[in-house]
Amino acid sequence: xxxxxxxxxxxxxxxxxxxxxxxxxxxxxxxxxxxxxxxxxxxxxxxxxxxxxxxxxxxxxxxxxxxxxxxxxxxxxxxxxxxxxxxxxxxxxxxxxxxxxxxxxxxxxxxxxxxxxxxxxxxxxxxxxxxxxxxxxxxxxxxxxxxxxxxxxxxxxxxxxxxxxxxxxxxxxxxxxxxxxxxxxxxxxxxxxxxxxxxxxxxxxxxxxxxxxxxxxxxxxxxxxxxxxxxxxxxxxxxxxxxxxxxxxxxxxxxxxxxxxxxxxxxxxxxxxxxxxxxxxxxxxxxxxxxxxxxxxxxxxxxxxxxxxxxxxxxxxxxxxxxxxxxxx
Amino acid sequence: xxxxxxxxxxxxxxxxxxxxxxxxxxxxxxxxxxxxxxxxxxxxxxxxxxxxxxxxxxxxxxxxxxxxxxxxxxxxxxxxxxxxxxxxxxxxxxxxxxxxxxxxxxxxxxxxxxxxxxxxxxxxxxxxxxxxxxxxxxxxxxxxxxxxxxxxxxxxxxxxxxxxxxxxxxxxxxxxxxxxxxxxxxxxxxxxxxxxxxxxxxxxxxxxxxxxxxxxxxxxxxxxxxxxxxxxxxxxxxxxxxxxxxxxxxxxxxxxxxxxxxxxxxxxxxxxxxxxxxxxxxxxx
Numbered sequence: 001x002x003x004x005x006x007x008x009x010x011x012x013x014x015x016x017x018x019x020x021x022x023x024x025x026x027x028x029x030x031x032x033x034x035x036x037x038x039x040x041x042x043x044x045x046x047x048x049x050x051x052x053x054x055x056x057x058x059x060x061x062x063x064x065x066x067x068x069x070x071x072x073x074x075x076x077x078x079x080x081x082x083x084x085x086x087x088x089x090x091x092x093x094x095x096x097x098x099x100x101x102x103x104x105x106x107x108x109x110x111x112x113x114x115x116x117x118x119x120x121x122x123x124x125x126x127x128x129x130x131x132x133x134x135x136x137x138x139x140x141x142x143x144x145x146x147x148x149x150x151x152x153x154x155x156x157x158x159x160x161x162x163x164x165x166x167x168x169x170x171x172x173x174x175x176x177x178x179x180x181x182x183x184x185x186x187x188x189x190x191x192x193x194x195x196x197x198x199x200x201x202x203x204x205x206x207x208x209x210x211x212x213x214x215x216x217x218x219x220x221x222x223x224x225x226x227x228x229x230x231x232x233x234x235x236x237x238x239x240x241x242x243x244x245x246x247x248x249x250x251x252x253x254x255x256x257x258x259x260x261x262x263x264x265x266x267x268x269x270x271x272x273x274x275x276x277x278x279x280x281x282x283x284x285x286x287x288x289x290x291x292x293x294x295x296x297x298x299x300x301x302x303x304x305x306x307x308x309x310x311x312x313x314x315x316x317x318x319x320x321x322x323x324x325x326x327x328x329x
Numbered sequence: 330x331x332x333x334x335x336x337x338x339x340x341x342x343x344x345x346x347x348x349x350x351x352x353x354x355x356x357x358x359x360x361x362x363x364x365x366x367x368x369x370x371x372x373x374x375x376x377x378x379x380x381x382x383x384x385x386x387x388x389x390x391x392x393x394x395x396x397x398x399x400x401x402x403x404x405x406x407x408x409x410x411x412x413x414x415x416x417x418x419x420x421x422x423x424x425x426x427x428x429x430x431x432x433x434x435x436x437x438x439x440x441x442x443x444x445x446x447x448x449x450x451x452x453x454x455x456x457x458x459x460x461x462x463x464x465x466x467x468x469x470x471x472x473x474x475x476x477x478x479x480x481x482x483x484x485x486x487x488x489x490x491x492x493x494x495x496x497x498x499x500x501x502x503x504x505x506x507x508x509x510x511x512x513x514x515x516x517x518x519x520x521x522x523x524x525x526x527x528x529x530x531x532x533x534x535x536x537x538x539x540x541x542x543x544x545x546x547x548x549x550x551x552x553x554x555x556x557x558x559x560x561x562x563x564x565x566x567x568x569x570x571x572x573x574x575x576x577x578x579x580x581x582x583x584x585x586x587x588x589x590x591x592x593x594x595x596x597x598x599x600x601x602x603x604x605x606x607x608x609x610x611x612x613x614x
Contacts, residue, residue: 007597036438037439040433040522041430043423043427044427044487051461052458052482116355130355131600135600140589142547144369144567145587149365149584181581203608244432255550283550292467306457307455
């Protein structure tokens with residue numbers, strides 16, 4: 001178990017027996033055993049300190065100032081940025097958009113991922129080929145996908161509207177309409193992540209002991225009953241994991257709405273901010289309006305929201321852990 | 330009695346056997362996965378006139394290379410490709426190296442504070458680092474790194490996920506007997522890592538390398554913030570292609586196709602391992 005700390009002192013004791021004073025080599029070796037672990041884990045802590053912890057704290061500090069990029073002496077204004085933020089209709093609009101897009105993407109995504117995993121879990125011919133095919137969108141660059149989907153959902157010449165018109169439906173102005181833009185962005189997100197989540201669910205499904213299904217089958221349970229009463233309950237912990245990760249990702253959504261704009265390069269999220277998300281508003285405040293203090297306040301509020309949701313999920317997981325969990329290898 | 334039993338045995342044996350409909354549904358999904366890629370190639374290989382047609386053509390035209398060469402005229406695309414290769418390559422190398430080192434320490438070495446430090450790393454997985462872009466941007470400007478590749482490389486030298494991933498794998502993959510034997514032979518710790526640990530954890534390191542490369546190649550928000558149009562990565566260059574008053578879709582989608590081809594090749598070649606990696610991570614995480 002603890003071979004290293006056992007072996008090392010023994011080795012040096014043996015050394016002491018032959019010569020009264022530890023030789024330089026032995027000292028070096030003991031020093032090596034003692035210090036090396038810290039050296040090996042140090043890079044992470046240094047990098048995290050610089051790019052994770054420091055920015056988080058410094059963002060809190062900056063958020064207390066009226067801090068314009070480029071200006072020399074920012075004014076300390078205490079919590080005024082936060083007060084302004086809570087009264088800022090554009091912020092609430094962005095938060096509503098973010099949650100709306102998040103729900104429109106996550107809910108169907110997870111349902112489809114579970115069904116897809118059930119299909120992929122069958123003894124397919126060429127199983128790996130199917131899995132790779134389903135995962136393909138995961139490899140795509142978000143920017144490329146954002147541009148491609150903005151083109152597909154184009155109001156005048158987009159393929160989607162062309163198809164709608166061909167089958168006799170009215171075209172939708174996907175960019176101008178609020179719900180239309182949310183749906184289009186959610187489709188982009190789902191296209192990219194459904195296959196990935198299906199594979200995660202599939203892994204959990206395969207960890208379910210076969211005997212459970214066989215027993216249920218012998219008890220006369222059909223495919224659907226087995227799915228709802230055997231598979232689904234055992235998937236709960238994995239589903240919570242998928243929900244947490246997609247929540248954290250979904251609340252920070254940026255690239256898709258940024259590229260979906262009819263005026264490319266704009267950070268408004270549509271002419272009336274109809275699909276501006278919180279991160280996009282943060283970006284606009286910081287790097288278009290150069291209002292770093294205000295943007296920092298947005299960052300912190302978003303961070304607190306994410307932590308709160310993560311905590312809720314954490315307690316939820318604790319509850320679910322009491323139900324029979326997937327056995328870990 | 331025996332017939333009932335044999336019937337059951339038969340249905341137990343057919344458990345998990347796919348129906349034809351399963352293949353049909355999966356095929357629809359795979360086609361859906363492929364379609365946007367195909368569409369962008371379709372537009373890229375024709376001209377913008379195609380987009381105004383009510384029923385667009387299904388087969389690629391012959392203008393792809395003409396459109397692609399316009400991409401290289403419009404933005405510094407060669408430079409962007411080179412930058413992306415440098416950034417993704419460096420980040421992948423250092424992430425794999427530092428994560429393996431830390432994973433080795435956390436999995437196999439005893440030191441004070443080990444558990445506490447590891448828990449800390451797992452907790453940091455939940456901290457969305459992109460929310461820190463403002464102070465990070467200020468810091469990079471102070472350092473004079475804004476606009477330079479260091480600004481994109483340094484924050485990604487090592488990740489919490491990488492450390493976590495390598496630690497989980499090293500616990501099972503590296504027997505203590507091997508380390509002990511190497512110690513007895515007088516190996517230093519770093520030699521044990523290099524000659525004993527690294528070969529044992531190579532599969533996990535390879536998966537981490539692929540993920541890191543893909544993530545880094547596709548990263549957008551931070552490079553957009555910190556790099557300028559003259560020295561972009563591929564993703565930033567693509568965004569610049571698109572942001573004009575008039576969007577020339579053949580040009581833009583030729584650019585997206587060019588940027589996607591390398592990663593698609595990687596994906597097709599290594600797809601099996603990537604799938605295995607995701608599924609393994611899911612069960613362990």
